[in-house]
Amino acid sequence: MNERIAQALTRLFDRHRLVFWYDAKQELRADFEALTLPGVEKLEIANNEYGLKYRILREQPEQKFLLYKEGERPAELDNWLLDVELAHGEFRTDQGALWLSELDLGLDFLPIVQAHAEFFQSAKRREALKSRLRPDDTAGLIRLKMLSVCVGADARMDAVVKQLLADLPEARSASPSAKFELLRKYGLEGFLWEQMKRHFGYRSGEPGILDFVIHLFRDSYHERLSSQPVSATHPPLSADALVFLKRWKDSRQFEACFEALSAECAEVLGIEQDLQQRDFRALIEIDCFRLIDQKIISDLVKAIAARTVSSGDVTLWVRQRRQGHWYNEFRHHYEALDHAAHFMQALGEVSLAIDSLNDGVNRYCKSWYRLDQLYRKFTYHVNASAQPSLTEHLNNLIANLYSNNFLLKLNDRWQGLVDTMARWDIPGISLQRHFFQTWVQPFLNKDNKVCVIVSDAMRYEIGDELISLIRQEDRYGAQLEPALAMLPSFTQLGMAALLPNQSLQLADGDGGAVRVDDQSSLGTANRSKILKAALKERGTAITSEDFMRLNREESRELLKMHDVLYLYHNRIDHTGDKLHSEGLAFEAVEQTLEDLVRLVKKLTAANANNLLITADHGFIYQDRPLEESDYAGVEAEGEAVLYRDRRFVLGRGLQEKPGLRHFTSAQLGLAGNLEVQIPKSINRLRLKGSGSRFVHGGATLQEVVIPVLKINKKRQSDISVVDVAILPGASKIITAGQVAVAFYQEQPVTEKVQARLLRAGLFTEAGELISDSHELNFDLTAENPREREFQVRFLLTRKADEVNGQDVILRLEERHAGTSHHKEYKSIPYTMRRSFTSDFDF
Secondary structure (H helix, E strand, C coil), X not given: CHHHHHHHHXXXXXXXXXXXXXXXXXXXXXXXXXXXXXXXXXXXXXXXXXXXXXXXXXXXXXXXEEEEEECCCCCHXXXXXXXXXXXXXXXXXXXXXHHHHHCCCCHHHHHHHHHCHHHHCCHHXXXXXXXXXXXXXXXXXXXXXXXXXXXXXXXXXXXXXXXXXXXXXXXXXXXXXXXXXXXXXXXXXXXXXXXXHHHHCCCCCCCCHHHHHHHHHHHHHHHHHCXXXXXXXXXCCCHHHHHHHHHHHHXXXXXXXXXXXXXXXHHHCCHHHHHCCCCHHHHCCCCCCHHHHHHHHHHHHHHHHHCCCCHHHHHHHXXXXXXXXXXXXXXXXXXHHHHHHHHHHHHHHCCCCCCXXXXXXXXXXXXXXXXXXHHHHHHHHHHHCCCHHHHHHHHHHHHHHHHHHHHHHHHHHHHHHHCXXXXXXXXXXXXXXXXXXXXXXXXXXXXXXXXEEEXXXXXXXXXXXXXXXXXXXXXXXXXXXXXXXXXXXXXXHHHXXXXXXXXXXXXXXXXXXEEECCEECCHHHHHHHHHHHHCCCCEEEEXXXXXXXXXXXXXXXXXXXXXXXXEEECCXXXXXXXXXXXXXXXXXXXXXXXXXXXXXXXXXXXXXXXXXXXXXXXXXXCCCCCCHHHECCCCCCEEEEEEECCCCEEEEEECCCCCEEEEXXXXXCCECCCEEEEECCCCECCCCCCCCCEECXXXXXXXXXXXXXXXXXXXXXXXXXXXXXXXXXXXXEECCCEEEEEEEECCCCCCCEECEEEEEEEXXXXXXXXXXXXXEEECCCCCCHHXXXXXXXXXXXXXXXXXXXXXXXXXXXXXXXXXXXXXXXXXXXXXXXXXXXXXXXX
């Protein structure tokens, strides 16, 4: 006991010069007499009050005194030292007083210890509470911190409630959680419900955590719909509750808890049935239930298919859903819908009239390629989604429209012009076999080095997306031009045509191999030999995989040794040309785009300043089983059929048939006497053991119009970020529980003007958040300024009432690159003019 008394008294003397000790039970005199405290003089009160008072106040005003009295504390009217005692400290030896002393709390907090004695029985809990205490804590704050100790949270009501929710038993069990049982055991349950009422407006005759969370989800759902149900037993929660839900929902730590309780509440509240009667437009800003995303996606599928919504509206809705909790799960669905809407609009506006071969290529490169691109992006996102059944109806519609109304119709018209060609050549369009002379040689003429990346089957629309990605990189400039692939449009001939050449010849009986100036061009090693011969050992070829394995010094040395470096990348064709993987062709395109951006960056890091990217050929792809009408109705026959593919045959003495276009080698600009036949338009030839959805070799625009990208890296940065303005409106006075603020993105996002991600909220001048916060992505691309303005609604918390009549700040914050810290981007002041709605004790 003596040691505990000494420790308690030491803590008291840290705060008081004089400490009174009343030994009411007259049993601690021995402890008093044995006690020794450094710097403290012991005195006994025994009918000597006046003398003691004079000594401790006049004679020794700096000395610390322990004033001991054996017996009860005298009545206040009889206590000559009452004024001194009230100004200093009292030591009590009952258990509650010892606990308070241990916690450095005054005796005025004794009712808390007495009411929750079991909480204080544990030294571990007392230590945890002590670490949270502050000198200015009120009784309410101490109890809140006791709550936080019980549940293992920070000493904030929202943090306590999050932990209680996380501890709820699974689905539909209303039994108390383990943490809630602790609150009940320690007598803190009543205080909890008082604070739930004060903070969140939660009132219930039979309060419970699960009951609260059901109430919370109900209010959040109906608040946005302006359809709050009337309930005498469950009046609406406060705005603080809705802010709490938003922060809880956005917390990664409690994500699984939120989703589990959201699913349970959706069932309890009959959300699925309620959604049946809702227009999806009213749900765009609500994301408390996963069912809402399914409802929006389902209805958008129908609306897009029926063409009752514009592509601009769909893009806006998808953009708004990106802020939602379940967006990542449904990202591919939303992206598919966005591309589907734009595909439907573009297809509805397109005219496929072609005046000439040159006109056909130019119009394809100007606009028609976008339909291929939109179909590819739509199909990729549908296939990548976890639940393609949600978009199945739209998927079938888009596939049919693409195949029948665009791909077939366009290439039927194009084929009519191809049939008139005496020679495979289009005036004004560079032929692939002249690639080296047209694009590579000009660099060499200026004594500049150049790197050429050849990506197998990268058709023109992919090149268009790639150039956009490259331009988005800082200090990169790029240009895109079309070239006309050789016919038949297959790998061996396309790869050969891109090399320096005087003559190209389809090899007789060699499985479609091609000879360049009578040299084999099959494989990277042979192509490297051709480059070395043409460039006097200053040219070479390497696969992109091998180059990416080189370290920094090795890659620089390789470029230093050669004036021309060809790099071969093969993911699209490698995937699409196989029966078992052709369905992954569009996924391979996405991976290819990432590969090529990385490859460009590594080349420029190795001091390559001039880069060209092109392809050997394009392809056509239909993401559905082909019908009988998609195959040519005839088979190639002749004196000798030497090589068969799905889109062309090679041979001699081939019979001309109505469904096949016949070419001689000379007509195709090739040496030798082999003949070539290709099925007209998009038809395939039957070939056992081979896929039929991904094909190339024929003369469709998708197969023969290839991209040529010319890339250079600049010395100075050319990337900027959009500016954002806050538009406060006519008044900057806040009088209600919420405030709507308009924001304006001052420039459209382009390849060189990037989006800006900001966090917005209302703060006190001391920096305390008094509203919900919003992550705002300013990524609008619209040229029309009015389309770059949007409004955000901020819900105020009850903390806003504490700064009534004062200025508050609407602040836009931006994350500091590479960190989790935010810095202020812009801010404007508002003035709070609201009536107080509640009293506070902490």
